[in-house]
Amino acid sequence: MNVIECADQDDVERRSRSWSAGEEFPLLAGVAVNRYRDVLAAHGVREWPRAREWSAEGVVVSVGGGAARAAGRLLGSATHRPHEHVAAGALAEHVRRHAAVPVAVVGLVDDLAEARDWPGAWAGRVGVVTARDTGSLLCLVYRTLTVDAFEPGRDLLVTHHSMADAGQADATALDELDELRHGSIRTLVLRTHGRECAASLPDGVLCGRSDHLGAPLPVLADGRRGPSCLRGGGCFRPDLEPHQRLPVADLDARLVFAQSCSAVAVGNAVFPGAVGLGLGFLSGSGVAVLGALGRHTAHVSLRHEFEAAMSEGIPLGDVLHRLNVRGHRLWGELAAFGLLGDPALVLAGPAPPRAPSAAPVADSPVLRALRHWNSTVLPRLERLRWFDLDTTAVAALRDRVRNLTGQHDTVSETVLEETAVAFAQAQEELLGELTRKVHDSWWQFQGGLMSALRLTSSEPCACPHCGPGRATEVRLTHLVDPDLVVRVVQCRRCGPVFQSTGDGPHLRPVEEAVWTGRAVPVDVSAVVANHGTEPVDCAVGFAFVAGDYHELPGPSRQRVWLAGGEARPIRWPVLVTSANVRPDEHEMAFLSLSDGVLTAMSGHLCLTEDSTTDARSDR
Structure with missing residues (x-):
């Protein structure tokens, strides 16, 4: 024995x-x-x-x-x-x-x-x-x-159909995963969208829970954050039937490489360990999971780096190191990996693969305004095309500035004020378009832009939500438009909590998590602050990510004029009435656009089935 x-x-x-x-x-x-x-x-x-x-x-x-x-x-x-x-x-x-x-x-x-x-x-x-x-x-x-006790099966590539390598995949949907359900897999490469508790495919989820279908679930204590299945509300994917949930603990996959958001979350987890995706794989026959830490940008070259490193027969700790070096060169903390398993273990794996110029001195308020609009605000607004926003109105503003420049010595204060209002209205319309995109889609700040961004700096910083120790400020520069620099504060616990295209006023939620019950009105509060000395006209907005899908209240926007150094509280009344909304965590986006600088901060509406609305700790 x-x-x-x-x-x-x-x-x-x-x-x-x-x-x-x-x-x-x-x-x-x-x-x-x-x-x-x-x-x-x-x-x-x-x-x-x-x-x-x-x-x-x-x-x-x-x-x-x-x-x-x-x-x-x-x-x-x-x-x-x-x-x-x-x-x-x-x-x-x-x-x-x-x-x-x-x-x-x-x-x-x-x-x-x-x-x-x-x-x-x-x-x-x-x-x-x-x-x-x-x-x-x-x-x-x-x-x-005892990992060498038997020879496992083949390698399997499962990707979401939107990924760059979907054409090479063995499966892009749950109904194509019979081999994964019933066979033996040496290395499972999983590239899809997800969160701590699951990896999503169009027709199902790979679920981190290790219980069998129909088994009773623990219920979260008050104040604990977690998915709707632990709140008595079923899976967070209301479009799925029970048989479309595949517990990963039931799979025979020795090694998993997961480019799925928060596939690895231990110590930095928001949800309970009972639902963690990476832990689910280790509850089955797996021995190791190399997976994404926090919100992840799944560049296909990272899969190729994994395959190349595994083919060299090096320990998993060295594979992890190579992945993080490669990921950091691309996008810093937005492409970070963690290892669940022994870093000394060696397993066979799949085969491989400028400085700004000084601005001239302005000699009149008109010239200062025109120079600011032409050299600062308009270029920033035009760069919003990279974010798939309709900037048609910006061209008209540029024509207006050009015409006024030719007669700057005769421009009246009234005309100057009318032009400032036109800029403010254009920003409000752009932000309104963005709030609708957030509400209508699984929006992310960088969206399809990430393949054109590269890391230029990465420094530890405090998380605006949970404090010091876990966050990194990443700056990413556009490969074609180097004046577009995206700043991201990425927290290992809270994810990408802050993003911007520059410095300026931004909208900050008063609380990261707002608790409410169904049909119970609640105010979602934020503060917009102007830390500069000059007044600004700022467009602010609020929307639920994929709010239309979840049947959540629609987006909202407004203009706010801020004096130098002024901070202004903003409140949005929210009332969730639909019986179809899951008692889950629903992501909120707090957006601002000021002088062409776009910013976003995240928050969560934690919906319960009862009418309890008192604040709960999520720390």
């Missing part, structure tokens, strides 16, 4: 103190063990395989209670790596101390949540060996040590 099924966790901890490779590996009976037994049997392996021994580079750091300590000891002993056990609060210090080598962080997901950030944020080659319960964590370590 190469495995001993222990009576309880105390028995596992006792055996782990003296265990060495070659001895019976201690497991706890349960769903995870049963799943792995079935997978082995399907591959003709009738007896438990022996946990293999090898010498790996790096350290093993376990976090939390006795279960994590035992799992860390077992992994460290089998691979001849030193093992340290630390409290969650000390994890960052220990990972940084070992930043020069691969670090395997071992612990239950709920314990790792106390670290309050993704452990890979503190070093380059970190893999997190984690699970939702003790039995699953021990089984994951055992699967890692």
Whole structure:
């Protein structure tokens, strides 16, 4: 016998103190063990395989209670790596101390949540060996040590039909995934839209929950953020039937490469670990997930980098490092990856693949205004074409400025004021068009623009929503129009919370999460502030992302005149009445357009089924 099924966790901890490779590996009976037994049997392996021994580079750091300590000891002993056990609060210090080598962080997901950030944020080659319960964590370590027990099936590429490589995909829809449902996959490459709990395809979702269809679900406590399925409202995709949800824990996929937003979220997760997509894969037969951290821009060259690195037979920690180097060169934190699994593990994988000029000194208010409109505002407004906005009216404004320039010495204050109003009205119309796009689509600030943007700087910063420690300010420059610079504040917890095309007034929500019940009126509040000394005419707007799809209230916009240094509160009354709206988190976009600078900040309306509207903590 190469495995001993222990009576309880105390028995596992006792055996782990003296265990060495070659001895019976201690497991706890349960769903995870049963799943792995079935997978082995399907591959003709009738007896438990022996946990293999090898010498790996790096350290093993376990976090939390006795279960994590035992799992860390077992992994460290089998691979001849030193093992340290630390409290969650000390994890960052220990990972940084070992930043020069691969670090395997071992612990239950709920314990790792106390670290309050993704452990890979503190070093380059970190893999997190984690699970939702003790039995699953021990089984994951055992699967890692017996990964060569059978030869898995082929590699599978699943992409959304909108991706650049959809023509090369083995599947672009759920109804094409029979091989994934019933076969064995060596490497699953998943490139589609998603969030922490799921990866979406047009006709279904790959679901992070490990329960079977029809199983009872836990209900979130007040104040916890999570998807509608944990609020009694069913899947967040109301267009799907139950059979169109595929729990990834039921799949036999050894390694997963997921370019799907927030596929990896441990420590930085917003939703409970019970629904995490990456954790779902590790609840099945998988041993590792290389996946996107936070909101992700899925450039196809990153898939090619993954395939090239895997073909070289290097450890997963080195594959992760190469992906993040490549991603950082492209888009910084918008193309960041994390590793769930042992960074020392080696697996076979798929085959590869200017400075601005000084402005002249103005000698009159008319010339100053005309120069500002011509050299600053109009170019900014014209660049909004890159965001698929109709800038036809901007051409008329440019003609107006050109005509006034020819007679600047006779232009009256009235004409100047009328021109300023025309600019303000044009901005309001452009922002109105944008709020409608947000409401009518799964809008993202950069949208289809990302392939033409490249990283020019990346610096740590405080998150406007959750504070210091987890955010990065990324600046991206357009390859064809280098004067277009997009600024993004990307938080590992909150996602892309702020985006802009320049500096200027922006609309900031008072609260990141606004709670309300169905048919209960609530005010969504924001503040727009002019930090400059000159007055500005600002267009502000508010919309729900895909609000039309979710049957949420429509968008709104207005003009706001701000004196220098003035801040103005804005309120939008919101009333959700449709019975079809899920009790879910609904993303809100707070938009502003001032002097041609477009900004957006995110927020969430957290809808409950009851009429409770008191504020709840989501920290």
